[in-house]
Amino acid sequence: MDKNKETKAISQFAGLLLCILLIQSAVAAENQNQFTMVFINNSTSENATIGNSTMENASTENPIFENSTIPNYIYPSYYYTGLNAGSSTAFTVSFNNNGNESLVLTPSVIATNETNSLNESWIIISPANATVAPHSVQYFTIEENVPWDAAGGDYTNKIAFTDDIEPYTEVYYDDIQYVNQMYLHTYVHAHPRIELQTSYISDTLDAGTENEYRIKIKNVAPRDLTINPTLSTSSNEYYPDFEQAFDNDAIEISAPSTIKAGEIENMTIRVNVPENATGTYRRYIYMNVSGKGNDSSIPQLDLNFRIWKPPAPFVKTFYTSTDTPITIEVSGNMYSSETGYRVSQKKDKMPFELGLTCNSIPVNMTFVESVESGGADIEDYYYYYYSTWADEYQRDYRNINDHYVATYKAPGEVGEWQLTILPKGVRNFQYLIKIKENNREEIWNVTGENIDSGDSSTGNVINENASTISTEMPVADFNSNVTHGYSPLSVQFTDLSENATEFCWDFGDNTYSRDRNPVHIYNEKGKYPVSLTVKNEKGIDTEEKSKYIWVSRK
Numbered sequence: 082m083d084k085n086k087e088t089k090a091i092s093q094f095a096g097l098l099l100c101i102l103l104i105q106s107a108v109a110a111e112n113q114n115q116f117t118m119v120f121i122n123n124s125t126s127e128n129a130t131i132g133n134s135t136m137e138n139a140s141t142e143n144p145i146f147e148n149s150t151i152p153n154y155i156y157p158s159y160y161y162t163g164l165n166a167g168s169s170t171a172f173t174v175s176f177n178n179n180g181n182e183s184l185v186l187t188p189s190v191i192a193t194n195e196t197n198s199l200n201e202s203w204i205i206i207s208p209a210n211a212t213v214a215p216h217s218v219q220y221f222t223i224e225e226n227v228p229w230d231a232a233g234g235d236y237t238n239k240i241a242f243t244d245d246i247e248p249y250t251e252v253y254y255d256d257i258q259y260v261n262q263m264y265l266h267t268y269v270h271a272h273p274r275i276e277l278q279t280s281y282i283s284d285t286l287d288a289g290t291e292n293e294y295r296i297k298i299k300n301v302a303p304r305d306l307t308i309n310p311t312l313s314t315s316s317n318e319y320y321p322d323f324e325q326a327f328d329n330d331a332i333e334i335s336a337p338s339t340i341k342a343g344e345i346e347n348m349t350i351r352v353n354v355p356e357n358a359t360g361t362y363r364r365y366i367y368m369n370v371s372g373k374g375n376d377s378s379i380p381q382l383d384l385n386f387r388i389w390k391p392p393a394p395f396v397k398t399f400y401t402s403t404d405t406p407i408t409i410e411v412s413g414n415m416y417s418s419e420t421g422y423r424v425s426q427k428k429d430k431m432p433f434e435l436g437l438t439c440n441s442i443p444v445n446m447t448f449v450e451s452v453e454s455g456g457a458d459i460e461d462y463y464y465y466y467y468s469t470w471a472d473e474y475q476r477d478y479r480n481i482n483d484h485y486v487a488t489y490k491a492p493g494e495v496g497e498w499q500l501t502i503l504p505k506g507v508r509n510f511q512y513l514i515k516i517k518e519n520n521r522e523e524i525w526n527v528t529g530e531n532i533d534s535g536d537s538s539t540g541n542v543i544n545e546n547a548s549t550i551s552t553e554m555p556v557a558d559f560n561s562n563v564t565h566g567y568s569p570l571s572v573q574f575t576d577l578s579e580n581a582t583e584f585c586w587d588f589g590d591n592t593y594s595r596d597r598n599p600v601h602i603y604n605e606k607g608k609y610p611v612s613l614t615v616k617n618e619k620g621i622d623t624e625e626k627s628k629y630i631w632v633s634r635k
Contacts, residue, residue, distance in 0.1 A: 153179050155242065155263045160223075163268040167229035174221045174263060176242055178213045184243065186211050186261075188221060191239040194256040199236045199267060203227060206240070225267060233271030239264055274302045274370050274379055275340070279422060281608050282350070283385040283589075283627065287505055289356040293424040296348045296382065298368075300340040306371050310334045310348060310382075313365040326360040326388045334366065354388060361591070362386040383607075385589075394436065394501040397512065404493040405517045409446065411435065411502060412486040413510035432485050433510065436501040439494045446489040455483040509621060555581040557615045557624035565631035570603045572630060574611070578622075581615035589630065603632045 154177040162170055178184050187210045192198035205224040213219040223240065245260035278297035286292055300306050312329045336348040350366070366382040401407070411433045437444045493516070504510050558577040563570070576584060576597045586594040588601045589609030603609065609632070612625035 153177055153184070153261055155261065157263065159264045159266065161266045162225070163270065164225065164227045165270045166227050166231040166233070166272050169224060169226040171222055171224040174223055174240075176213060176219045176221065176261070178215055178217055178219070181215050183215060184213050186213060186219060186242045187244075188240055188242045191241050191257075191259070191262070193237045193239055193264075197232075197234055197236050198238050199225070199227075199265075203231075204238070204240075204265075223265070225265075227267075227269055229272060231269050231271060233269050236267045236269060237264065238267075272302070274306055275299060275308070275368060276301055277368075277380045277382060279382070280380050281383045281385070281628065282422065283387075283610050284423060285387045285389055286352065286354050288354055288358045288388055288390040290354050290505075292352045292354070294350040294352075294422045295424050296350070296422055297345050298336070298340060298348055299345045300342055303342055305339055305341050307339050308336060308371075309338070309369040310336050310366050311369060313367060324360065325364075326362040326386065327355050327358045329364065331355060331358075332364075332384075350384075352386065354386075358388045359390060360388060362388070385610075394434070394503040395510075397500040397502070397514075399498050399500070399514060400496070401493065401498060401516055402495055403516070404495055406493050407491045407498075408449075408513075408515040409435070409437070409489045409491065409500065410486060410513040410515075411489075411510060412484065412513075413504060414484055432505045433487060434503040434505060435489065436499075437491055438499045440496040444491050444494075444498075446491045449488040449490055451488070452486040453483065454486075509623060553580050553617075554620045555579065555615045555617045555622050557581070557613050557622040559611075559613045559624060561611075561630070564629060566633070568604055568606060568632050568634055570630070570632050571600060572603065573600050574598060574613075576613065576615075578613065578615045578624075580617055580619070581622075582618075583616040585614045585616075587612045587614075603630060606632050606634045608632075 156175045156177070160172060160174075162172075164170060176186060188206045190199075190201040190204045190206075203226050205226070207222050207224075211219050211221075239259065239262050241259040242261040242263075243259070247258040247260055276299045282294055282296075284292070298308070312332060312334070314329070331353050333351040333353070334348065335351075337346045340346050362384065363386075364384050366384065368379055368381060370379045413432065435446060437446055500512070500514070502510065502512060556579040558579070560575055560577060562573040562575075564572075574586065578584075584595055584597050586596070586599055586601075587610075588594070588603075589611055590603060590605070590607070592601070594601065608628040609630040610625065610627045611629040612623055614621065614623040616622075
């Protein structure tokens with residue numbers, strides 16, 4: 082046989098062999114539910130490797146890339162599992178040698194650049210090495226053992242059965258890809274180490290005030306833990322970065338550095354709001370338990386503070402025709418902490434700053450008494466851990482509807498009066514003016530609003546029978562078709578208010594609407610407060626529901 086015929090025969094044989102290999106590859110890929118990419122060109126390849134044999138100076142019509150290897154088949158090529166910390170699992174992997182030579186397999190655990198990687202010592206592969214004959218199968222048992230104190234989250238590893246590296250791996254991938262590899266994806270459910278009395282504090286604060294919150298922390302781990310609560314330096318995961326109402330140095334966190342196993346300690350959060358603060362403050366408190374970062378075993382505390390500053394005092398003008406004493410009552414709903422964990426402060430100042438003049442001359446008022454009232458509500462835990470100090474139904478009490486009434490008296494005089502009210506720490510307020518004339522009590526009972534300056538009263542009407550004036554004030558109320566679900570969660574809000582002509586919704590995620598019955602979509606996980614403020618020519622009212630919408634990730 083001459084040289085040309087010999088070369089042609091080799092070329093035909095190589096082409097036939099390649100076709101057989103490609104057919105086997107396609108059939109194996111279909112049967113094993115995995116995909117293999119083979120790069121082919123029409124050039125001559127020197128020293129090309131086909132399967133596990135090498136053809137020197139071989140020429141084929143469709144050779145693969147120079148010095149490349151057709152992968153063998155591994156089943157499964159991807160393995161997904163979820164494990165609780167402290168548990169283990171095992172599964173079987175088959176390695177199919179599609180080549181014509183025996184392969185020595187030494188499987189090794191490789192970290193990836195995708196997510197966290199399991200510690201190599203947590204994975205045991207047996208046998209540790211094996212020789213697999215051509216066109217035969219070798220089975221491996223892969224065992225995962227996750228320790229009790231493992232951090233929660235997603236982990237991804239590769240298991241490389243040989244050290245052959247894919248061609249162009251550095252061009253097309255961020256990390257090395259091996260010819261004979263599989264992926265191991267594991268989600269670790271971590272054991273809780275601590276419980277927080279709440280995972281969310283949302284409150285409305287006045288500029289220039291000091292506020293204090295106290296949160297219980299319980300060590301539910303079997304050993305003593307250290308904590309180091311620190312504020313995040315960026316907005317929390319539910320909201321994009323935005324300009325904060327004040328800096329982190331306005332917040333002071335006090336907590337013990339060590340919590341013994343099974344014990345409960347207090348964490349105190351003091352918020353000193355600057356006088357010039359406006360807007361919203363959103364940050365996390367990372368607990369940093371025993372040096373661990375933010376994972377599912379370590380709850381963090383989400384802070385959401387809205388800062389309000391009244392633009393000017395409210396002014397009410399009224400007239401008297403007698404010099405009998407005047408009684409003035411001012412009342413309002415305090416800004417209530419939506420988680421109910423704000424500590425009552427010493428009242429160096431009343432929630433209202435009042436001023437009174439008669440015929441443009443200041444009149445001294447005498448403080449008579451103040452009355453505080455409120456209530457309590459049971460807070461349900463829908464998607465989060467259950468508090469061990471909650472009741473038998475896994476619920477905890479929170480304080481709601483703090484109401485404050487201050488009563489003053491002033492000497493009477495005939496003439497034109499002006500009452501100014503600057504609210505401090507209340508969302509809205511009402512005032513009551515009582516005047517006795519000729520043994521008959523005349524009452525102005527009118528609701529003021531703390532948004533606009535000037536005379537924003539609803540007017541005065543004196544009833545001959547000395548009854549309280551009815552004003553047809555708006556009363557805010559609402560509900561929704563759902564209150565919890567998975568993101569993205571579409572919520573239809575329905576206005577149930579009375580006597581309202583204007584509407585302003587605050588969905589708790591830094592978005593607002595003036596529609597009467599809006600539809601809002603929550604895209605991020607979280608517990609969102611929702612409020613509806615309604616208004617008419619008579620006044621304003623707000624209904625606010627804490628942690629009203631609960632959104633979880635699937």
